[in-house]
Amino acid sequence: MNKIGIRELFGLIKSIYLNRDTGLLVCKFPAGKRLICFINGNIRYARSGVEGEQLGQFLVKGGFLDEKSLKFHLEDAKASGNRFGQYLCDNKIVSEAHIKETVKKLVQHIVIRPFFEEIDDIDFENKKISLDPALMLEISTGNILLECIREIDNPRFIENVFEENRDSVPTFMDNPMLLFQKVSLTPEEGFIFSRIDGHLTMGDIEKISSMSRDRFVKILYGLHLIGLIDFSQSQDSSFYEEARKDVMDNIMEQAEPGMEESAGNSIPELTEKQEAFVNEVFAFYEDLERINFYQLLDVAQEEEIFQIKRNYYKLMKRYHPDRFTGEQFSAIAGKLDEIVSRLTEAYQTLKDEDTRKAYDMKLKKNQKxxxxxxxxxxxxxxxxxxxxxxxxxxxxxxxxxxxxxxxxxxxxxxxxxxxxxxxxxxxxxxxxxxxxxxxxxxxxxxxxxxxxxxxxxxxxxxxxxxxx
Missing domain, CATH: 1.25.40.10 (Tetratricopeptide repeat domain)
Structure with a gap:
């Protein structure tokens, strides 16, 4: 266990998110302990030992229970052996929709508080997580990071970030799993992101932004935290010509309501278009083992690397798991993860001259x-x-x-x-x-x-x- 500051905390959560790690983050505070569960880099559940950060108290704050009835129902639920939320639903005391809404607010609160309190100790353990499906949530770690950096009040931190990167050139991350993620940017954040061209330095972009340094640095650092941009010296301009439109279109699409935001107890029915896509995913998944990397990326064996990269980005955008997170897509969730993993393996093999030659020799030897x-x-x-x-x-x-x-x-x-x-x-x-x-x-x-x-x-x- 290690003491950790605000920058290190951002770095740790960023690492979990970008590496799509699965495990348990344990944060210790003077007031108690908070536990945050990550699956594939996104937040699925959290609980707290800090007073006032339990479901009952949040239901009282939301006006669904009063203090007197809370005490009675907690004792009754304990006697029945059921989870408190399940007990309230089964006895029609609070609707399932209101329970889900309150649990989500509670989990978001538990996750955000570490960024605004002094932490005694923190530790992340990579481990397989088994969660009751009834407890599992869909909360974007990227959106949580953005929300936290927006609210941070730390002038020294902001100035340090700016001075370290003033002359650096912000560039798109060369990773479609990050570029096509599902995050909700504000109009200001979208504007700054649109100024990233692989040539302007951080200082240059600040001058044309007409924003305060505090706001500007928070936006750029937030984009860096969620893996949309990195700080380097330059990037191949041909990448921008091909990828820029798709990346910006994807960011603009995030203004639409998330698929996971469904009301009530029912799972939304698939539209005709969505059903066709689900069938497409099943078919593509079945093809994974029988087609080679060139077929997977839909390119000829003699194709130039530029076209291979172009097809890789196109396919990664189409099958990105973040685009299909609602319960109606549960049947393809694991299959999408496997598809993008195989697409990435194919691209990583074919983009390098040496590994591509070795793969071609293997194909020639094994495939008559x-x-x-x-x-x-x-x-x-x-x-x-x-x-x-x-x-x-x-x-x-x-x-x-x-x-x-x-x-x-x-x-x-x-x-x-x-x-x-x-x-x-x-x-x-x-x-x-x-x-x-x-x-x-x-x-x-x-x-x-x-x-x-x-x-x-x-x-x-x-x-x-x-x-x-």
Whole structure:
């Protein structure tokens, strides 16, 4: 156990978060002990021995119980052998929704207090955590770090951070697990993040921010804590050209309500689009063991590293576990972790010249591909491209969807679905009417029983003024 200051505490929590560690953090204070449970770097539960930091007291603060009834119900719950929250729900004293809401506030309070109190001792133990699902929460450690740094009142700390990094160049972290994480930035934080270009120093950005030094440093240090930026001297400009738009789009999307914020007892039903994605994840997960790293990243074996990196970022954004944290996605949570782990393993192997050569030799030695295996690989690549095409269309990125569908057809010209989706996208463009007809007719040629192809072709002919 070690004494720890505010900067060391931030560093410890940052390390747990960025390394996606699982374990128990024990904080000792003069007033008592607080325990925080992390699973894959995010906060899942916390409890406190500090007076006033128990569920009962927080329910009283929230107006759900009074002091007199609290004492009675605590004794009754103890006699029944049930957890206090479960006892209150079972006896309809407090609704499950209000219990969950209060527990979340309590856990957030327990986690945040160490940043504002003197700590006697602190220790983190990496260990497997077994939690009752009823107790498990979804709290972003990134958002907690941001909230704490926003509220810190420590001028000396702020000045030290600035002086140490004044001439450093803030750059994006070269890690899509961090760049595409789910965090909630304020408009000011989003603005500062948008100024990161791999060329401006911290001092340069402060000058154009028109913010107080206190606010500016808190924002930049907060972005550093959650792994969005690092401080270095330079970064390849081609990285910014390719990654910047996706990274900024992801940050802007965080303004939407979190998927985990569901009211009441029911688990939200999957939308049609979400159900399709869940099925896609299951299919991709089943492919992990049978396809090689090049197939996994959807690149040719002779592909340049730049394209490999580009595909890696695209796939990591699509399958990032932070995007699917609600209970309705519980069936794919572990599978997404495995997918991104395998994608990262593939990228780390192929980006280095020596490890890539060794991997290529292994492939050459172990894989004497039969015609049937080659056909399976070709179809697998077209399926990955088709998933990407449908994703682009769902996001309103139609030109990219059309480009990807054309690639699908090049990879596998015998799949009617590719022609159907391409024709549907072309129907509403007067310049592409002929192409739409050709693609829809080709779809029907390959699948004469496709009602969707007939319907799309009928819509096209109505637009053209034809009656057949």
């Amino acid at each position: 591909e039969t015609p049937l295996e080659a056909e399976g690989r070709r179809i697998s690549k077209s399926e990955i491209a088709f998933r990407d095409a449908l994703f682009y269309v769902s996001q309103g990125r139609f030109s990219e969807g059309i480009e990807m569908l054309n690639r699908c057809i090049q990879l596998n010209p015998d799949d009617s679905r590719f022609y159907l989706e391409l024709g549907k996208l072309q129907i509403d463009n007067p310049m592409w009417v002929k192409r739409a007809e050709e693609n829809l007719l080709k779809s029907l040629e390959l699948d004469q029983n496709s009602l969707e192809s007939y319907e799309a072709l009928g819509r096209l002919y109505v637009k053209m003024g034809r009656n057949e």
